[in-house]
Amino acid sequence: xxxxxxxxxxxxxxxxxxxxxxxxxxxxxxxxxxxxxxxxxxxxxxxxxxxxxxxxxxxxxxxxxxxxxxxxxxxxxxxxxxxxxxxxxxxxxxxxxxxxxxxxxxxxxxxxxxxxxxxxxxxxxxxxxxxxxxxxxxxxxxxxxxxxxxxx
Amino acid sequence: xxxxxxxxxxxxxxxxxxxxxxxxxxxxxxxxxxxxxxxxxxxxxxxxxxxxxxxxxxxxxxxxxxxxxxxxxxxxxxxxxxxxxxxxxxxxxxxxxxxxxxxxxxxxxxxxxxxxxxxxxxxxxxxxxxxxxxxxxxxxxxxxxxxxxxxxxxxxxxxxxxxxxxxxxxxxxxxxxxxxxxxxxxxxxxxxxxxxxxxxxxxxxxxxxxxxxxxxxxxxxxxxxxxxxxxxxxxxxxxxxxxxxxxxxxxxxxxxxxxxxxxxxxxxxxxxxxxxxxxxxxxxxxxxxxxxxxxxxxxxxxxxxxxxxxxxxxxxxxxxxxxxxxxxxxxxxxxxxxxxxxxxxxxxxxxxxxxxxxxxxxxxxxxxxxxxxxxxxxxxxxxxxxxxxxxxxxxxxxxxxxxxxxxxxxxxxxxxxxxxxxxxxxxxxxxxxxxxxxxxxxxxxxxxxxxxxxxxxxxxxxxxxxxxxxxxxxxxxxxxxxxxxxxxxxxxxxxxxxxxxxxxxxxxxxxxxxxxxxxxxxxxxxxxxxxxxxxxxxxxxxxxxxxxxxxxxxxxxxxxxxxxxxxxxxxxxxxxxxxxxxxxxxxxxxxxxxxxxxxxxxxxxxxxxxxxxxxxxxxxxxxxxxxxxxxxxxxxxxxxxxxxxxxxxxxxxxxxxx
Numbered sequence: 001x002x003x004x005x006x007x008x009x010x011x012x013x014x015x016x017x018x019x020x021x022x023x024x025x026x027x028x029x030x031x032x033x034x035x036x037x038x039x040x041x042x043x044x045x046x047x048x049x050x051x052x053x054x055x056x057x058x059x060x061x062x063x064x065x066x067x068x069x070x071x072x073x074x075x076x077x078x079x080x081x082x083x084x085x086x087x088x089x090x091x092x093x094x095x096x097x098x099x100x101x102x103x104x105x106x107x108x109x110x111x112x113x114x115x116x117x118x119x120x121x122x123x124x125x126x127x128x129x130x131x132x133x134x135x136x137x138x139x140x141x142x143x144x145x146x147x148x149x150x151x152x
Numbered sequence: 153x154x155x156x157x158x159x160x161x162x163x164x165x166x167x168x169x170x171x172x173x174x175x176x177x178x179x180x181x182x183x184x185x186x187x188x189x190x191x192x193x194x195x196x197x198x199x200x201x202x203x204x205x206x207x208x209x210x211x212x213x214x215x216x217x218x219x220x221x222x223x224x225x226x227x228x229x230x231x232x233x234x235x236x237x238x239x240x241x242x243x244x245x246x247x248x249x250x251x252x253x254x255x256x257x258x259x260x261x262x263x264x265x266x267x268x269x270x271x272x273x274x275x276x277x278x279x280x281x282x283x284x285x286x287x288x289x290x291x292x293x294x295x296x297x298x299x300x301x302x303x304x305x306x307x308x309x310x311x312x313x314x315x316x317x318x319x320x321x322x323x324x325x326x327x328x329x330x331x332x333x334x335x336x337x338x339x340x341x342x343x344x345x346x347x348x349x350x351x352x353x354x355x356x357x358x359x360x361x362x363x364x365x366x367x368x369x370x371x372x373x374x375x376x377x378x379x380x381x382x383x384x385x386x387x388x389x390x391x392x393x394x395x396x397x398x399x400x401x402x403x404x405x406x407x408x409x410x411x412x413x414x415x416x417x418x419x420x421x422x423x424x425x426x427x428x429x430x431x432x433x434x435x436x437x438x439x440x441x442x443x444x445x446x447x448x449x450x451x452x453x454x455x456x457x458x459x460x461x462x463x464x465x466x467x468x469x470x471x472x473x474x475x476x477x478x479x480x481x482x483x484x485x486x487x488x489x490x491x492x493x494x495x496x497x498x499x500x501x502x503x504x505x506x507x508x509x510x511x512x513x514x515x516x517x518x519x520x521x522x523x524x525x526x527x528x529x530x531x532x533x534x535x536x537x538x539x540x541x542x543x544x545x546x547x548x549x550x551x552x553x554x555x556x557x558x559x560x561x562x563x564x565x566x567x568x569x570x571x572x573x574x575x576x577x578x579x580x581x582x583x584x585x586x587x588x589x590x591x592x593x594x595x596x597x598x599x600x601x602x603x604x605x606x607x608x609x610x611x612x613x614x615x616x617x618x619x620x621x622x623x624x625x626x627x628x629x630x631x632x633x634x635x636x637x638x639x640x641x642x643x644x645x646x647x648x649x650x651x652x653x654x655x656x657x658x659x660x661x662x663x664x665x666x667x668x669x670x671x672x673x674x675x676x677x678x679x680x681x682x683x684x685x686x687x688x689x690x691x692x693x694x695x696x697x698x699x700x701x702x703x704x705x706x707x708x709x710x711x712x713x714x715x716x717x718x719x720x721x722x723x724x725x726x727x728x729x730x731x732x733x734x735x736x737x738x739x740x741x742x743x744x745x746x747x748x749x750x751x752x753x754x755x756x757x758x759x760x761x762x763x764x765x766x767x768x769x770x771x772x773x774x775x776x777x778x779x780x781x782x783x784x785x786x787x788x789x790x791x792x793x794x795x796x797x798x799x800x801x802x803x804x805x806x807x808x809x810x
Contacts, residue, residue: 006493032539
């Protein structure tokens with residue numbers, strides 16, 4: 001192998017790996033990224049049933065219901081609207097009515113969101129600004145944002 | 153008083169670091185041995201000052217000095233002693249102090265290794281290290297002072313309960329030694345660029361530092377992962393969370409650096425790339441520090457964190473990454489290029505390793521920063537999670553792992569792929585047999601687990617194979633082979649062990665596919681089954697401890713009807729912060745674990761419970777321990793302990809007074 005061939009092999013290999021990586025990233029960007037919506041966004045953006053996204057807002061006081069074998073439903077609201085969330089599992093320690101929550105799952109129909117994860121990290125991450133403002137007005141922060149920032 | 157002295161010591165350390173930054177640099181430029189000799193002396197003095205400051209803060213914590221804001225915010229008089237001490241770095245200000253302490257510690261170690269590091273390189277390196285220290289000391293003194301006094305209050309606000317755990321006592325120091333350890337390779341790289349001279353000797357000097365930092369980072373990440381696994385109660389061990397990615401990126405770049413320095417040392421090639429990697433690795437460490445410590449991850453529009461801090465660290469980040477890249481762009485073309493080499497050779501394989509690791513690191517980088525960039529630019533909030541990384545990171549890492557045993561077996565300079573493959577027939581054969589056997593036994597189950605375990609087996613056997621073929625061939629008596637194996641360089645053993653550790657981790661990860669879980673509402677006497685493991689709720693008992701009270705669910709674990717013992721999982725309420733936490737109950741059975749996590753306790757006495765059985769899960773972290781052990785063994789290699797001959801004779805008068 002001449003020097004030139006060796007260099008070409010190297011550049012070719014690097015180019016191939018990078019091209020594959022770029023292809024994977026672009027493909028994954030299309031397919032696996034999860035958007036964030038508040039209850040009002042669902043109507044505003046006309047989110048279709050079957051779409052996977054993260055839902056964030058406040059847990060509507062008095063809306064939490066527990067059914068058989070850890071079936072749970074609650075309502076998530078923002079300043080304008082609310083949506084029913086159904087979930088089967090254990091709720092995170094800091095889940096409370098009247099406080100912020102982020103759930104990931106699929107929109108079943110325009111009024112029901114089926115969550116497979118309710119985020120335990122109870123902090124201002126992914127919190128829409130209007131919800132955050134609402135939270136602050138209601139004085140619900142209790143320094144939890146700080147606590148979660150220290151957690152790692 | 154001690155607190156003020158600690159504060160003063162930090163200011164003194166800042167002054168000394170400034171001296172350590174400017175004087176040796178000038179000394180190296182003018183070739184003045186006296187000025188260059190300032191570097192080691194001041195590095196030791198800086199360590200003494202920062203060490204004193206750190207002790208002062210620790211004393212304030214141990215004595216519960218509630219006139220110090222930092223102690224009030226993060227400690228409590230009833231907290232156990234170990235958490236009073238670990239609380240020192242369980243908060244923003246204290247952790248930054250630990251950061252600079254480790255920075256100074258590394259500087260001091262370079263300062264005392266004057267037998268192995270040429271004087272000029274040492275002076276320039278310590279100057280660069282001092283520049284980093286200056287930046288972070290300024291940050292601490294201006295924006296993040298841990299010594300702020302307040303009017304004394306009666307009681308502290310306690311440490312975040314999640315952090316009151318032995319895991320916190322060791323995880324951050326290990327991680328920081330790793331993160332900050334790469335500052336030394338960065339400093340060496342910048343010093344080489346400043347000096348315009350870089351060769352195999354440089355690589356030999358830098359390699360142990362890379363190895364050490366890498367080993368600690370490996371341990372730190374593994375410890376953090378285990379902590380998240382048992383403390384957060386979600387049963388997962390890796391969430392592709394930006395904070396985790398922030399530590400994974402320097403690890404990937406550092407792993408690449410570890411391998412490229414080998415090529416540089418042995419073959420005097422890949423010089424520019426190695427320098428670039430050294431810069432990149434520490435840049436990623438800085439980026440990690442920025443992401444975690446600035447509050448940008450908690451929220452882009454955060455209020456719990458002082459925004460001045462974020463911009464300050466961002467400033468440091470930009471200055472050092474920008475500065476080092478400018479230096480690189482300016483000086484790198486002057487470096488003499490090393491030779492090219494045959495694609496099929498050990499060095500060729502190491503290039504492949506670097507290519508894959510660097511690309512994998514880039515995908516993690518994109519996945520971590522894209523959501524942040526998008527939010528800043530468009531306001532749109534997205535989350536990039538496991539599906540993204542499974543689709544991008546895994547397809548890059550799996551081929552790398554498949555190729556690993558081949559690369560390890562290939563000869564330097566001119567390898568023969570077919571010959572190498574022949575040497576690996578036994579390992580490949582056994583791995584394939586293991587895979588097929590597992591597939592047959594677990595037919596109908598997930599295919600991923602047997603395939604992954606086959607890959608892990610191949611990695612372990614491939615590493616073993618390397619040691620065996622180097623010490624035994626047909627006809628060699630066993631005793632002779634044993635002596636030969638024992639006589640192999642420790643770096644060869646270290647390499648084999650570290651690579652086998654990768655295999656162990658891969659097996660642990662693959663086996664998670666066999667994990668089973670169950671969810672149920674239980675009353676006393678009820679049973680819940682996950683796979684072949686079953687638990688029975690024995691009773692619920694309340695308990696009161698010094699700084700929390702808890703409700704304990706006492707479970708009896710049985711396997712196929714045979715009782716294995718009790719397991720406790722609790723809901724705790726930390727009184728001071730009024731914060732509930734869940735403590736998972738974990739029982740180790742062989743290498744697997746039964747994991748129970750308690751949910752809400754209802755007024756009728758029923759509880760929610762999630763039960764997991766995770767076969768072989770311990771291998772994930774044991775593998776990381778094995779990797780770090782391999783790194784440590786490599787560090788004791790004779791070649792690394794014996795220094796390179798000094799380039800310039802230094803007159804005795806210039807030996808710094810230490």
